[in-house]
Amino acid sequence: MSTFAEIFFAQRKTAGERTGAARSGSDTPMIQSTASIAHAALDARAPAPRWVTVPHRDCKPAWKLRMIGPMTTLAPAAKETIYREARTELAALLDGVYDPVAAMASAASVLHHRIERASWTGFYRVVAPGLLRIGPYQGLPGCLEIPFDRGVCGAAARTGESQVVADVHAFPGHIACDDRARSEIVVPVRDRKGELVAVLDVDSHHLAAFDDDDRLGLESIAELLSGHL
Numbered sequence: 001m002s003t004f005a006e007i008f009f010a011q012r013k014t015a016g017e018r019t020g021a022a023r024s025g026s027d028t029p030m031i032q033s034t035a036s037i038a039h040a041a042l043d044a045r046a047p048a049p050r051w052v053t054v055p056h057r058d059c060k061p062a063w064k065l066r067m068i069g070p071m072t073t074l075a076p077a078a079k080e081t082i083y084r085e086a087r088t089e090l091a092a093l094l095d096g097v098y099d100p101v102a103a104m105a106s107a108a109s110v111l112h113h114r115i116e117r118a119s120w121t122g123f124y125r126v127v128a129p130g131l132l133r134i135g136p137y138q139g140l141p142g143c144l145e146i147p148f149d150r151g152v153c154g155a156a157a158r159t160g161e162s163q164v165v166a167d168v169h170a171f172p173g174h175i176a177c178d179d180r181a182r183s184e185i186v187v188p189v190r191d192r193k194g195e196l197v198a199v200l201d202v203d204s205h206h207l208a209a210f211d212d213d214d215r216l217g218l219e220s221i222a223e224l225l226s227g228h229l
Contacts, residue, residue: 082217083221086111086217086221090106090225094106094224100125100229103228104125107225108137111221112139115214117205117206117209118204119139119205120137120139120203121137121201121203122136122138122139122201123189123198123199123201124146125198126157126197130149131148132154132157132199133145139178143175143177149173151174151175152165152168153175153186153199153201155186156188156199160188161188162185162188162219164185165184166207168181168184171184177203178203182204182205182209184201185210185214185215186199187199187200187215187221190222190229191226192227200221200222202214202218
């Protein structure tokens with residue numbers, strides 16, 4: 001049986017020959033990294049095939065793809081399905097779990113990967129009278145602290161009511177945690193005693209990305225979370 005080293009260098013030699021052929025006029029150039037050759041060598045002696053993904057230098061960050069992608073306008077029924085499936089998934093994940101960090105982290109992940117037009121999804125926790133501090137989230141780094149008298153998150157915490165903002169730059173006192181953000185929705189989150197413990201914040205790089213259907217959907221998520229906080 002060939003050793004790993006023999007297989008590795010045989011693969012590398014073959015890759016070099018193919019690359020040389022491509023440079024001399026082949027219609028299909030082949031680029032193979034040392035890492036991918038090593039994976040192929042391991043596969044050659046493995047009992048079963050496996051898939052290996054090797055990142056390429058031209059890969060774009062997910063947030064950039066999300067930012068430049070076209071906005072999808074969803075019908076109310078489609079949104080209802082998204083939030084219903086999110087609730088079902090969260091209920092299964094949090095069954096028997098009564099931990100605020102686990103609950104918020106799970107909700108942020110589930111929602112961020114289901115709401116296509118979301119650029120940032122997460123929570124700001126009430127840590128002192130009139131003060132929010134960042135909690136579990138998905139996306140680029142957000143503002144660390146937000147007072148109740150500033151921004152969309154502050155308005156939701158101060159009034160205890162959901163905020164649906166079509167254009168954040170037209171919102172009085174808006175805090176630009178992400179200068180690419182164009183619209184935002186924020187929903188208050190309460191614990192089992194009914195006390196405000198956080199706000200659920202979803203941003204988008206598109207104008208008017210959220211509507212009343214999103215509000216109802218996110219409020220239902222907040223209601224589910226209250227039993228685990």
